[in-house]
Amino acid sequence: MAEGRGKIALFIDGANLHATAKALGFEVDYKKLLQEFGDQETLLRAIYYTAIAEGQEFSSLRPLVDWLDYNGYMVVTKPTKEFTDSSGHRKVKGNMGVELAIDALELADHIDRMVLFSGDGDFCALLAAMQRRGVEVLVVSTISCKPPMIADELRRRADRFIDLVTLRGRIARANERQ
Numbered sequence: 001m002a003e004g005r006g007k008i009a010l011f012i013d014g015a016n017l018h019a020t021a022k023a024l025g026f027e028v029d030y031k032k033l034l035q036e037f038g039d040q041e042t043l044l045r046a047i048y049y050t051a052i053a054e055g056q057e058f059s060s061l062r063p064l065v066d067w068l069d070y071n072g073y074m075v076v077t078k079p080t081k082e083f084t085d086s087s088g089h090r091k092v093k094g095n096m097g098v099e100l101a102i103d104a105l106e107l108a109d110h111i112d113r114m115v116l117f118s119g120d121g122d123f124c125a126l127l128a129a130m131q132r133r134g135v136e137v138l139v140v141s142t143i144s145c146k147p148p149m150i151a152d153e154l155r156r157r158a159d160r161f162i163d164l165v166t167l168r169g170r171i172a173r174a175n176e177r178q
Contacts, residue, residue: 005040005041005042006041006042006111006112006113007041007042007044007110007111007112007113008037008041008042008043008044008111008112008113008114008115009043009044009045009046009047009104009107009110009111009113009114009115010033010037010043010045010046010047010114010115010117011047011049011100011103011104011114011115011116011117011118012046012047012048012049012073012117012118013049013096013097013100013116013117013118013120014048014049014050014061014096015050015051015094015096016117016118016119016120016141016149017117017118017140017164019149020117020119020141020142020149020164021164023142023145023149024142024144024145024164024165024168026168026172026173027172027173028171028172028173029171029172029173029174030048030064030067030068030071030073031071032170032171032172033046033171034046034071034072034073036167036170036171037115041113044107044110044111045074045107046072046073046074047073047074047075047076047100047103048065048068048073048074048075048076049076049077049096049099049100050065050075050076050077050094050096051077051078051079051080051094051095051096052065052077052078052079052080052094053079053080054079054080065077076096076099076100076103078094078096078099079094080094081094097120097122097123100118100123100126101123101125101126104116104126104130105126105129105130105133108129108130108133108135109133111135112135112136113135113136113137113138114130114135114136114137114138115138115139115140115162116137116138116139116140116158117140117141118139118141118154119139119141119142119148119149119150119151119154120151120154121151121152121153121154123154124151124153124154124157127139127154127157127158128157131159136159136160137157137158137159137160138158138159138160138161138162139154139155139157139158139160139161139162140161140162140163140164140167141154141155141161141163141164142163142164142165143155143163144163144164144165
């Protein structure tokens with residue numbers, strides 16, 4: 001990641017990054033992730049977004065969220081919403097896109113580069129808005145699995161696309177490196 005000493009912010013769509021890493025067969029070591037991007041840049045913020053099911057005695061996300069909160073990440077959570085769809089199936093929804101977009105736009109005047117860890121095509125408008133403000137946009141996801149975990153339009157909109165598989169050796173948990 002040799003870019004220079006610009007100011008950078010990481011915006012992590014937690015569910016999306018987790019699914020992408022899982023599809024590639026590894027788990028992210030979040031301490032190494034901070035180091036990877038903070039070693040060459042001035043890391044202004046690393047923000048992790050996730051929805052958490054309310055009312056559960058224990059969420060499998062809670063230990064991760066607590067660790068991130070104490071180890072250099074800002075953590076933004078909101079409760080998931082449960083609903084029944086038109087065919088009577090129970091669904092759980094927890095999209096954090098609006099929160100991520102607002103935070104990114106509020107930081108735009110303070111950063112040179114944003115790194116978005118998501119493949120969600122809904123972020124195309126955010127990328128365009130950041131670019132209009134002079135912010136270089138890097139998107140981290142993967143095209144290395146079938147189907148790809150990134151929307152083609154998001155990959156095309158980014159100034160730079162980084163395939164998560166190329167970072168694996170530097171950000172995977174130690175017992176999973178290959």
